[in-house]
Amino acid sequence: MIKKKIIMLGSFAVGKTSLIHQFVHSIFSEKYQTSIGVKIDQKIVNVDGTEVNLLLWDIHGQDDYQKIKPAYIMGSSGCFIVIDGTRRASLDVGIELIEMAQKTAPNAAIIILINKFDLKDEWDITDDDIDNLKGQGFDVIITSAKTNYAIDDAFHSIARKMINK
Amino acid sequence: MQESKENSGFFGSLSEVKLNELRKMIIGLGTEDLSRLAVLINDPEAFSEEISDLLPNSIKLMLEKGKVSYDELIPIIETALKDSVKRNPHTLSDILFPVMLPAIRKAVADDIRNMINSLNTTLEHGFSPKRMGWRFKALFSGVSYAEIVLSHAYIYRVKQVFLIHKQTGLLLSSVSDSDDSVTKNDDMVSSMLSAIKDFVQDSFTVDDVNELDTIKVGQFNIWIEQGPGAIIAAIVDGDAPSGLRILLKESIEKIHLKFSYHLESFEGDISVFEKTTPFLESCLVSEQKEKKKRKPLLLIFILLIILGFASYQAYLSIVDYIKFNKLEKELGSHPGIVITDDDGINGKTIFEGLRDPFAIDPYIVAMNYDIDTSQVGFNLKPYISLDEEIILKRADAKLSPPNSVTLRFEDGTLFISGEANETWVNAVKINYSGIPGIMNLDISGLNSMVSRKVVNRACLSIEQYFFVFKYNIVELSEAQEKKFSSLINEVNTVLDFNFAQDSVPVIIVIAHTSYEGNPEANEKIAFDRAQQFINLMINAGIPMEVLVPKTDFIEDINEAFPVRSVSFKVIYSKPEDL
Numbered sequence: 001m002i003k004k005k006i007i008m009l010g011s012f013a014v015g016k017t018s019l020i021h022q023f024v025h026s027i028f029s030e031k032y033q034t035s036i037g038v039k040i041d042q043k044i045v046n047v048d049g050t051e052v053n054l055l056l057w058d059i060h061g062q063d064d065y066q067k068i069k070p071a072y073i074m075g076s077s078g079c080f081i082v083i084d085g086t087r088r089a090s091l092d093v094g095i096e097l098i099e100m101a102q103k104t105a106p107n108a109a110i111i112i113l114i115n116k117f118d119l120k121d122e123w124d125i126t127d128d129d130i131d132n133l134k135g136q137g138f139d140v141i142i143t144s145a146k147t148n149y150a151i152d153d154a155f156h157s158i159a160r161k162m163i164n165k
Numbered sequence: 166m167q168e169s170k171e172n173s174g175f176f177g178s179l180s181e182v183k184l185n186e187l188r189k190m191i192i193g194l195g196t197e198d199l200s201r202l203a204v205l206i207n208d209p210e211a212f213s214e215e216i217s218d219l220l221p222n223s224i225k226l227m228l229e230k231g232k233v234s235y236d237e238l239i240p241i242i243e244t245a246l247k248d249s250v251k252r253n254p255h256t257l258s259d260i261l262f263p264v265m266l267p268a269i270r271k272a273v274a275d276d277i278r279n280m281i282n283s284l285n286t287t288l289e290h291g292f293s294p295k296r297m298g299w300r301f302k303a304l305f306s307g308v309s310y311a312e313i314v315l316s317h318a319y320i321y322r323v324k325q326v327f328l329i330h331k332q333t334g335l336l337l338s339s340v341s342d343s344d345d346s347v348t349k350n351d352d353m354v355s356s357m358l359s360a361i362k363d364f365v366q367d368s369f370t371v372d373d374v375n376e377l378d379t380i381k382v383g384q385f386n387i388w389i390e391q392g393p394g395a396i397i398a399a400i401v402d403g404d405a406p407s408g409l410r411i412l413l414k415e416s417i418e419k420i421h422l423k424f425s426y427h428l429e430s431f432e433g434d435i436s437v438f439e440k441t442t443p444f445l446e447s448c449l450v451s452e453q454k455e456k457k458k459r460k461p462l463l464l465i466f467i468l469l470i471i472l473g474f475a476s477y478q479a480y481l482s483i484v485d486y487i488k489f490n491k492l493e494k495e496l497g498s499h500p501g502i503v504i505t506d507d508d509g510i511n512g513k514t515i516f517e518g519l520r521d522p523f524a525i526d527p528y529i530v531a532m533n534y535d536i537d538t539s540q541v542g543f544n545l546k547p548y549i550s551l552d553e554e555i556i557l558k559r560a561d562a563k564l565s566p567p568n569s570v571t572l573r574f575e576d577g578t579l580f581i582s583g584e585a586n587e588t589w590v591n592a593v594k595i596n597y598s599g600i601p602g603i604m605n606l607d608i609s610g611l612n613s614m615v616s617r618k619v620v621n622r623a624c625l626s627i628e629q630y631f632f633v634f635k636y637n638i639v640e641l642s643e644a645q646e647k648k649f650s651s652l653i654n655e656v657n658t659v660l661d662f663n664f665a666q667d668s669v670p671v672i673i674v675i676a677h678t679s680y681e682g683n684p685e686a687n688e689k690i691a692f693d694r695a696q697q698f699i700n701l702m703i704n705a706g707i708p709m710e711v712l713v714p715k716t717d718f719i720e721d722i723n724e725a726f727p728v729r730s731v732s733f734k735v736i737y738s739k740p741e742d743l
Contacts, residue, residue: 002433003352005333036364040356052433055335055356071363075332077433162433 003053004162010082011093012061015115018145020058038072047159073104078158081112088124109161117144321403322451327355329396330431334359337438340445392417394428416444488534489514499525500552520545523558549601556602563600579603582610623658624735631732639697653705668737674699675715677726691716698731
C-alpha cells in the first residue's frame with residue numbers, strides 16, 4: 001500500500017475542516033487544531049487500481065495571530081490550498097501559503113480548492129483570478145463543503161497527481 | 166614533413182571554425198569540450214572536483230540497481246576507518262568531536278536521569294516491609310539484591326512499537342504484542358505523534374539533541390527514539406527500565422543501517438519496511454512482576470465463618486463425643502445394663518445391648534448429661550441380670566417387704582432382717598427360691614411382729630399344760646404323747662420369737678409333790694421327775710439351756726395341779742442369769 005501525507009492549508013474559516021468532514025471519518029477532536037495546530041485524518045482512496053492511504057493533516061488556518069509550523073508541511077506529498085470564494089483576502093493568504101508549501105515541500109503536488117461554491121453569487125473571486133491561477137500552472141478545483149460538490153474529485157485528483165509525479 | 170605541410174596546407178586552408186565543425190561532426194566534441202577534457206585528465210584536482218558531483222549519484226544508482234550493496238561497502242569503510250585511526254587517531258576524533266560530544270552529553274544526562282528515577286523508586290520502597298523481604302530473599306536465595314529489586318521495581322510491557330517516517334510522519338511498520346491494539350488507528354496516531362513531536366520541538370527552545378522522548382498517557386508511556394530518517398515509538402504499559410531505551414536506540418540504529426537509503430528515498434511505498442518487523446519485534450519486551458496476590462478478604466471471611474462453624478461443630482462433636490462416651494461408660498457401670506455397640510442414625514446415637522427390667526432407666530442417666538431423646542435412643546434387649554443389686558431389687562419387687570424389713574443379698578443368700586408378720590415370712594419362705602440368683606434365705610435377723618400375742622398365748626397355754634405320772638416313773642402314755650407334742654410346738658413358738666435382744670424365754674419345768682410321808686424324799690423324787698421330763702423335752706428338740714427344773718409342794722388340795730404332776734412356767738430372763 002502507498003501512503004501519502006497531504007496537508008490542507010488555507011486562511012481561517014475557508015472550510016478546510018468541513019471539506020475533510022465530507023470526505024473522512026475522524027477519530028481526533030478538532031480541539032487539537034487550536035492546541036497543537038493540526039489534526040490528522042485518514043482516507044483510503046483507490047486510484048486506477050492502486051490503494052492510496054491518505055493521511056490528511058488539517059492544519060490550523062493561518063492568520064495574523066497564528067503562523068503555520070513549517071514542520072507540519074515538511075514531507076508532504078500533496079497540498080490543498082483552500083480559498084474561500086467569498087473572501088478575496090483568503091486568496092492572498094492562499095498565494096502566500098503556496099509559496100510556503102513550495103519552499104518547505106518542493107515535491108508536493110498542489111491543488112487549489114476554491115470553496116463555498118454554494119455561495120457563488122457572493123463570490124469576491126472572479127473567473128479571471130481563477131484563470132490567472134491556472135495560468136501559473138496550478139490545478140484549480142471549485143468545491144462546496146456544504147453541498148459535497150467536487151470534494152471526492154479533489155481528493156482523487158491529488159492522489160492521482162501524487163502517484164504520477 | 167611534406168605531407169604534414171600538405172595536410173597543414175589542406176587543413177590550413179580551412180578556417181578554424183570549419184575545422185571545429187568537422188571535429189564536432191566526427192567525435193561529437195568541440196574544441197572547448199576537448200580542452201576541458203584535457204584539463205580534467207591532466208589536472209587530478211579538477212578531475213576530482215568533476216567526479217565529486219557525479220559520484221554520489223553513481224553510488225545511489227549502483228545501490229538501486231544492486232550493483233553494489235551496503236554489505237560490500239561496510240568492510241571497505243571499516244578498513245578505511247581502522248587505517249585512519251592507526252595512522253592518526255586525532256583525525257577521526259576531531260571529525261567526530263562535534264557529533265560525539267552532544268551525543269555523549271545526552272547519553273550521560275539520560276543515564277543520570279534514569280539513575281535518579283531508579284533511585285527514587287528504590288528509596289520510595291527502600292525501607293518498606295516488602296524491601297526487607299527482598300533483602301531476606303537475596304540473603305537466602307543467593308540472588309543479588311539488585312536483581313531482586315529490578316525484578317520487582319520495573320514492571321512493564323511494551324504493547325506496540327511504531328516505526329514512523331520522520332519527515333512525513335507516515336507509519337512505516339508496526340508490531341503489537343497481541344491482537345488488541347492500544348491505539349484506535351495506527352496510521353493516524355503515528356502522524357499525530359509526529360505532529361506532537363514537531364509541535365514540541367518547535368514550541369520550546371531546545372537543542373537539536375534534546376528531542377521529545379517520552380509522552381505519558383494514563384497508564385501508558387510512549388517512548389520515542391529518533392533517528393535521522395525514522396522514529397521508533399514504543400507504547401509501554403507500566404514503568405520500563407532504562408534498558409528499554411538502549412534497546413530502542415539499538416533497534417533504530419540497526420534500521421537506519423539497513424534501510425537508510427529507503428528512508429531517504431521514501432515516496433510512500435511502505436512494503437520494503439515490512440523487513441523491519443524483526444527489529445521492531447525485538448522491542449516488544451516485558452517484565453512480569455510477581456503477581457501481587459490480592460488478599461481475598463471475602464473468601465477469607467467466608468472461610469473464617471466456615472472454619473468457625475466447623476470448629477464450633479467440631480467442638481460440639483467433641484463435647485458430644487465426650488458426653489456420649491461418659492454416658493456409655495456410666496450405663497455400662499450400672500448393674501443390669503450391658504452396652505454392646507453404639508451407632509449414629511439420622512444424627513441420633515443409638516446404644517445397643519441388654520438391660521434387666523430392674524436396671525435404671527437409661528433415659529434418666531442420659532438426662533444427667535443433658536442428652537435428650539432427640540439425641541439418643543436405646544435398643545436394649547431384656548435379660549435377667551445376676552448382679553447383686555439387681556437381684557436385691559428383683560427380690561424387693563417380688564417379695565414386697567414391709568418397711569420394717571431390710572433385705573440384703575450376698576453370695577447367693579438373701580438376708581432378711583427387721584420385723585415382719587408371719588404371713589409375709591411364710592410367703593417369703595415359699596417364694597424366695599423363685600427369684601433368679603437367690604440360692605438361700607436367711608431370716609435369722611427377722612422378728613415376727615404378730616407372734617407376740619401368739620407367744621403370750623403360747624406362754625399361757627404352756628402354763629396350762631400338766632402331766633401326771635405314776636410314782637417314780639416318768640413315761641409318757643400314748644395319750645400324753647400327743648399332749649407332749651402339742652406342748653413342744655407351743656414351746657418352739659415361744660422360743661422362735663425374741664421379744665427383746667436382752668432377754669430369752671426360759672421354760673421352768675415344775676414337778677409337784679406333797680408333804681405327805683418324807684417331804685425331803687418327795688422333793689428329791691419330784692426333782693428327778695422334773696429332770697426326767699426335761700430330758701424328754703431335750704429329746705424333742707428343745708434346747709437344754711432354756712429348761713430349768715423346779716419342785717413344788719402342794720399345800721392345798723384345791724390347787725390346780727395334782728401330786729406327782731409336772732407343769733410349766735414361762736419366764737424371760739437375761740442370758741447371763743440362766
